[in-house]
Amino acid sequence: MTSLTAPSETGLLQGADWWRQAAVYQIYPRSFADANGDGIGDLTGITSRIPYLQELGIDAVWLSPFYPSALADGGYDVADYRDVDPKIGTLDDFDEMSRALHAAGIRLIVDIVPNHSSDLHAWFQEALAAPAGSPARDRYVFRDGRGENGELPPADWESVFGGPAWTRTPDGQWYLHLFAKEQPDFNWQNEEVREDFRRTLRFWSDRGVDGFRIDVAHGLAKDLTDPLPSAAEIARITEPGRNPLWDRDEVHEIYQDWRRVFDEYDPPRIAVAEAWVATPRRPRYARADGLGQAFNFDLLQAPFAAGPFRDIVTENLALSAESESSTTWVFSNHDRVRHATRYGLPLILDAADSGEQTRDWLLRGAPEAELDRDLGLRRARAATLFELALPGSAYLYQGEELGLHEVGDIAPEARQDPTFFHSPGVDVGRDGCRVPLPWTREGASFGFGSGEAHLPQPAWFGDASVEAEDDDASSTLNLYRRALALRHELQTGEELEWIEALTGGDVLAFRRPNGWTCVTNFGDEAVALPAGELLLASGPVDDELPAATTVWLR
Ligand code: NOJ
Ligand code: CA
Numbered sequence: 001m002t003s004l005t006a007p008s009e010t011g012l013l014q015g016a017d018w019w020r021q022a023a024v025y026q027i028y029p030r031s032f033a034d035a036n037g038d039g040i041g042d043l044t045g046i047t048s049r050i051p052y053l054q055e056l057g058i059d060a061v062w063l064s065p066f067y068p069s070a071l072a073d074g075g076y077d078v079a080d081y082r083d084v085d086p087k088i089g090t091l092d093d094f095d096e097m098s099r100a101l102h103a104a105g106i107r108l109i110v111d112i113v114p115n116h117s118s119d120l121h122a123w124f125q126e127a128l129a130a131p132a133g134s135p136a137r138d139r140y141v142f143r144d145g146r147g148e149n150g151e152l153p154p155a156d157w158e159s160v161f162g163g164p165a166w167t168r169t170p171d172g173q174w175y176l177h178l179f180a181k182e183q184p185d186f187n188w189q190n191e192e193v194r195e196d197f198r199r200t201l202r203f204w205s206d207r208g209v210d211g212f213r214i215d216v217a218h219g220l221a222k223d224l225t226d227p228l229p230s231a232a233e234i235a236r237i238t239e240p241g242r243n244p245l246w247d248r249d250e251v252h253e254i255y256q257d258w259r260r261v262f263d264e265y266d267p268p269r270i271a272v273a274e275a276w277v278a279t280p281r282r283p284r285y286a287r288a289d290g291l292g293q294a295f296n297f298d299l300l301q302a303p304f305a306a307g308p309f310r311d312i313v314t315e316n317l318a319l320s321a322e323s324e325s326s327t328t329w330v331f332s333n334h335d336r337v338r339h340a341t342r343y344g345l346p347l348i349l350d351a352a353d354s355g356e357q358t359r360d361w362l363l364r365g366a367p368e369a370e371l372d373r374d375l376g377l378r379r380a381r382a383a384t385l386f387e388l389a390l391p392g393s394a395y396l397y398q399g400e401e402l403g404l405h406e407v408g409d410i411a412p413e414a415r416q417d418p419t420f421f422h423s424p425g426v427d428v429g430r431d432g433c434r435v436p437l438p439w440t441r442e443g444a445s446f447g448f449g450s451g452e453a454h455l456p457q458p459a460w461f462g463d464a465s466v467e468a469e470d471d472d473a474s475s476t477l478n479l480y481r482r483a484l485a486l487r488h489e490l491q492t493g494e495e496l497e498w499i500e501a502l503t504g505g506d507v508l509a510f511r512r513p514n515g516w517t518c519v520t521n522f523g524d525e526a527v528a529l530p531a532g533e534l535l536l537a538s539g540p541v542d543d544e545l546p547a548a549t550t551v552w553l554r
Contacts, residue, residue, distance in 0.1 A: 016267040019211065019293065019393065020326040021491055022059040023484055024109065026397045028334045029066045029088055030075070031436040034449025041436060041448070043089035047097045050104050052466065056401060056477075057484030060107035062213050062272075064334060066094070070120055072182035073161075073418050074334070074434065076111075076215060077118035081200040098208050107210040109270070114197055115216040116183040124184050132173050139193050140184045141176035141224060142169075150174075155228040157245075162423030178219060178245065180418045188220045188254060201261045201269070211270035217285055217294075218275040221251035240281055247277045255290035262292075272328065272393075279315065283323035293393070296328045300336060304343045304379045304548075306508045306522040310498070313390060313510075317496060320392065326494060327392035331383055332400045337362070338433050339383060341406040344376020358406070362428040366408025377403045378548040381479055381538040382520055385550035386508070388483050389518035391494040396480075399437055402464050403476030406432040407457070414456050431455055438465035474540075482536055486552065490516040490535075502530050507545075520550040 033045030043066065053061065065075035068085045075085070084094050101108050117124055123139050130136035132144070143154035145168065153166035153174050159181075166174040167181040176185045186193050201212065223244040234244060241249045255271075262269040273285035273294040285294035296316050302308040320327035331339040337358040345357050361370060380403065387394050410431050412420075420429030436454065438461035439447030446461050462468065469475035492514040499517070502509035506523025509530065521527050526544040532553035534541070539549045 018059070018107065018267070019270045021391065021494065022107070022393050023057070023388070023487065024060045024062050024393060024395045025053065025056070025058040026062045026064065026333060026395060028064045028074075028398060028434055030071075030454065031434050031448075032398055033437070033439070034445070034451075034453070037450035038087075039445070039449060039451050039454045040087055042087075043084065043093040043097045045449070047093070047100050050100050050106070053101075053106055054104045056481055057488065058106065058396065060109055060210065061101060062109040062395065063111060065111045065113060069118055070182065071416070072118065072180050074416070074430075076113050077116075077120075077180065077183050078113050079118040079120040080122070081112075081117075081196075082203045095207060102208065108208070109211040109213055109272070110204055110209050111215060112197070112200065112212045113215040114186065114188075115219040116177060116179060116185045119182045119184055127175075127184075128169055132171070135192075137173075139187055139190050141187050141222075142173045143176070143228075145172070145174050156231050157234075158231060159422070161419050162426060176224075178216075180422065185222075186220070188222070194254070194257070198257070198261055201258060202264075205261070205265050205269050209269070210267075211272070214271055214273050214291060216275075217255075217273035217291065218247040218251065218277050219245070220254055221248040223248065240278070247275070247281060252284060252287070252290055255285075255287075258291070259289055272395075279319065283319050283325070286320065286323040286325035288324055293325050293328060295330060295395070297330055299383075299387070300330050300332070300339070304383060304522060306503075306506050306520070309386070309520075309522070310503075310508055313496070314498075317391065317494075327390075328395060329387045329390055329392060330395045330397075331380070331387065332397040332433065333395070334397065334434055335430055336433065338380075338397075338400065338404055338406045340373075340376045340380040340400075340403055341371065341408075342376070343379035343383070344372045344374075344405070345370060359427065362406070362408055362432065363425070366406075366432075368408075371405075371408075373405060375548065376405065377476065378539055381476060382522075382548050382550040384480070385483055385536065385538045385552065386518060386520045388487050389510070389512070389516065389550075389552060391496055391512070397433070399433075401477055401480040402438070402466065402469060404437075404464055407435045407455075408432055409458070410435075410456060416455065435461075438462060440467045441465050479536075479538065483552075486536055490514065490552075490554075492516060515554055517553040518550060519545060519553065521545045521547060523547055 030041045032041045033049050034041050035044035068079040068083055069075045069077050084091055098108050127136045127140050144150050146152040150172050157165040159165040160179050165178055168174050177183050178185055237243050271291040273291045275285045275294055282294050285291055298312040316327045342358050345361055415431050417429030417431050419427045435457055436448040441462045444451055445453040446465050469477035492512050495513050497511050499509040499511055507521050509519040511517045519530055524547045526546045529545045535552040537551045
């Protein structure tokens, strides 16, 4: 087992293992800070907020896509993998941001989107202009249609965002897009595609990037042998690795190849896979000869309850040991309803998958009466302290350190997310967790920029702003600051031992090798506060451990 290398004088975790127990802060660049007042967050805005990030105490930033994009999917439709979107900056701004982050002791992870490009990518434009069967079309997935005149798509597959996964081109052929129609899937059997991504990984590594977050890592390798199976036939395939579109074994050859690129650098570049696969399949994505680490979304999908939390932690620690990686924990990101809100919908305690409940709540116009904001936040703070005491990496999403709730009431005409447009009445989309951050109590966009923000901010954002929380000792922001600072001091080997004498009913207690102890009361009633030196609490405690509260003890 590895213990964490100590922070250096600059604060940078040193050595090749720096990532194993890092606290990584996700920035969604268009909604973080807007330096030039055009309503869109930008790289200069990020640079200007580095003192804030440093004070927060995170180890690394993961930057969601900042590449040239028409924003058909919030930047996950990349038109050029080796440039910065002029709407949010330049390569020089990127270098300046990267330099300043490193000087502040913060590492930088960027998002790589290899399953699909934007339809505006030069290669896709070239493919559209080229004839059927041409090398330009071979970089993507083009097929003739079915039916007498090819008027039916090659298969009846649905895209992840809803609607058909095939779109017809003016010359009659069809192309595959597992996401939006502006996101054509690459053909990963094409050597030019492989070579181009090696080039991209080196391009950013040469610029000093420390690692990569790999989008849809389970999607690249596909078996598209004709005749293509129908959606119903695919749905019947349950044997792992046999689905023609997802989680195929061959995908790991691509990552073994990438590992050779990562290892050209010192320290080797790191990678974390976004792979929505069954939990037991996850270690394959985290192998040392592949990407090295994989997101674990199990807690994000669980109700706030002791039983599921304990099972998930136990299973994932065993799985990460299997791949010799460290595990990862996530409660919120740019795709999911913020956890303060999920936990504030009372029904969630009974739900197997909290996503269903929150989606339903949003679809019905997010009725405030059903959301217990205080309870949600109390549980979210307790969950975060639980998370930050666990072995492994914690991936935090911008705004959760302010205890932000989801913005539920965005007018249809203000929405941007393709899931809203492609699946009317089924999914309200992800805009509610992507609303630009509030920095000040007042001002045009609560200090996000000097003008209006690209997504509307609600009136309650002022009270949840950095300015409002800064001076309040009991604020969520100050809780995160204290927790992250203490975590640096207390960090230890990657083991965890459940303290059975304190665990039971709604309470979970565990101890790390150096005696760092975490106790969470998931229930509705206070319980006795265990003995020990109280280091930190997620809410007020006296001689009892109140409902929905976590304490760190020693
Ligand atoms: C996962 C990303 O997190 C999400 O935002 C995006 O829409 C899809 N991948 C497609 O790239
Ligand atoms: Ca801007």
